[in-house]
C-alpha cells in the first residue's frame with residue numbers, strides 16, 4: 237500500500253484533498269467545526285482483507301487536517317469502499333470518483349454505510365489475518381454471527397457505530413490519536429473483570445505505526461472496537477426526556493406523583509456508577525495525591541475558563557464566581573484520583589433488561605489523548621451526570637408546545653423540580669452517605685468546569701442550546 241503523494245497543501249495533483257474537504261467539514265464527527273482548515277495529506281493505512289468477486293475493495297485512509305489558526309494537526313479515519321461501477325443504493329454516501337493508486341479509477345463511498353464493505357470487517361474479526369498492516373485482535377468467549385447484516389447508527393455521534401444484526405456493535409473511531417485508546421483499554425479491563433455495567437469487548441483493530449514527516453512513530457493507531465450489542469438497551473437520555481414529558485403533560489402534579497418518575501432509575505444509575513468506579517479503582521492505578529495535585533486540577537480548570545472566555549464571551553459576567561469555585565478546589569489538602577469515565581452524561585448510559593450500562597470511555601472529545609488518560613477525581617463523572625440531569629428538563633422546556641409561552645412559568649418550575657429530585661436520587665445512591673465538605677467542594681468545582689466546557693461545546697455545535705449551560709453557570713454565582 238502506498239501513501240497518496242500529498243505532502244504539501246498546495247500540491248494536490250489528483251484533487252483528492254480538495255474533494256474530501258467538504259465531506260470532512262460537514263461530518264458530525266469532525267472536531268474542528270468553525271475553524272478554517274485544509275486537508276494536509278491522505279495516507280493509506282491498509283486494505284481490509286476479505287475482498288470477494290463483485291464486492292468492493294475496502295481500505296482505510298487517514299487524513300491529516302491542518303488548521304489555518306496554527307493549532308495542532310488532527311488525524312481522521314476514512315473507511316472507504318471502492319467500486320468500479322456507481323452504486324445507486326449508496327448514493328447518499330458517495331465521496332467522489334477518482335483514480336486510486338491501488339484500485340484504479342473507482343467510485344468511492346463512505347464504507348460504514350455499505351453492508352458489503354462492513355462484511356469484510358466482520359470476516360476479518362472472525363478470522364484475523366496473520367499479517368498485514370491492519371491487526372485485528374479478539375477476546376475469547378464469543379462466536380461472531382457472520383450472517384449478521386450491518387446497520388449504521390444514525391444520530392449525533394463523535395464516531396461511527398455499526399451494528400451487526402443484534403450480535404455485535406463496531407465503533408469506528410474517527411478522530412485518531414496515536415497511542416492506546418482508553419475506550420478499548422478500559423472496556424478490556426472491565427470485560428476481563430466481569431463488570432455488569434459495560435458491554436463486553438469482543439475485539440479491536442489497530443495498525444502498528446505511521447510515519448509523520450518521515451519520522452517513524454512507535455505508537456499504535458487504534459482504529460475500531462467490536463463489542464457486545466446490547467439488544468434490550470434504551471438510551472438513558474431518551475428515558476429521561478420521556479419522564480420529563482410525562483411531568484409536563486400533567487401540569488398540576490409533582491414529579492413524584494406522575495407516571496414515568498425517573499428517581500428510581502436515577503438512583504440505580506448512581507449505584508451502577510459507584511460500582512464501576514470501584515472496579516476501575518481496583519484495576520487501574522489510584523492514589524491519594526497531596527495539595528499540589530488539587531492545585532494542578534484547579535489550574536487546569538482556570539486555563540480552560542480562560543480559553544472558553546475567548547469562544548463564549550457571555551461567560552465573562554460569571555468568571556469571578558467560577559474562579560472562586562476552582563480556587564476552593566485548589567485550596568484542598570489533597571485529592572484522590574483514579575481511572576474514570578471522563579465524559580459522562582445520560583447519552584453515555586443505556587438501560588437494559590439487566591440494568592444500567594455505561595458506554596464510551598474515550599473521555600472528552602476536546603481533550604488531547606495525554607489529558608484524557610490522566611487519572612482524575614471520580615467526582616468529575618458525578619458532576620457530568622448531575623449536569624445531564626439538569627439538561628434533560630431544560631431541553632424539553634425548549635421544545636414543548638412549539639415555543640408557546642402559555643404555561644411556560646409552570647414548566648420552568650416543574651423543570652427545576654425534576655432536576656433537583658433526580659440529581660438528589662442519583663447523588664444519594666452514588667455516595668451512600670452525606671458528602672464531606674471536601675467532596676462538596678470538589679463536586680462544585682467539577683460542575684462549574686463541566687458547565688464551562690458545555691458552553692463552548694454548545695457555542696460550536698448547537699448555538700440555540702447555549703443558554704442551558706449558561707443558566708447553570710449563572711446559578712453557580714447565585715448559590
Ligand SMILES: Nc1ncnc2c1ncn2[C@@H]1O[C@H](COP(=O)(O)OP(=O)(O)O)[C@@H](O)[C@H]1O
Pocket residue numbers: 389392393394395396397405407435463464465466467469471583584586595596598
Ligand atoms: N454495546 C452497545 N449496544 C447497543 N447500542 C450501543 C452500544 N454501545 C453504544 N450504543 C449506542 O451507540 C451510541 C453511540 O455510542 P458511543 O460509544 O457513545 O459513540 P460515540 O463515541 O460516537 O459518541 C450510544 O448513544 C448508544 O445509544
Ligand SMILES: O=P(O)(O)O[C@H]1O[C@H](CO)[C@@H](O[C@H]2O[C@H](CO)[C@@H](O)[C@H](O)[C@H]2O)[C@H](O)[C@H]1O
Pocket residue numbers: 392393394473579581582583596599600601620623624625627628690693
Ligand atoms: O457523546 P460525546 O462524547 O460526543 O459528548 C459530547 O456531546 C454531548 C452531546 O451529544 C455533550 O453533552 C451535552 O449535551 C447532552 C444532551 O445532548 C447533555 O446530556 C450533557 O449533559 C451535555 O454535556 C457532551 O458534553 C460532549 O462532550
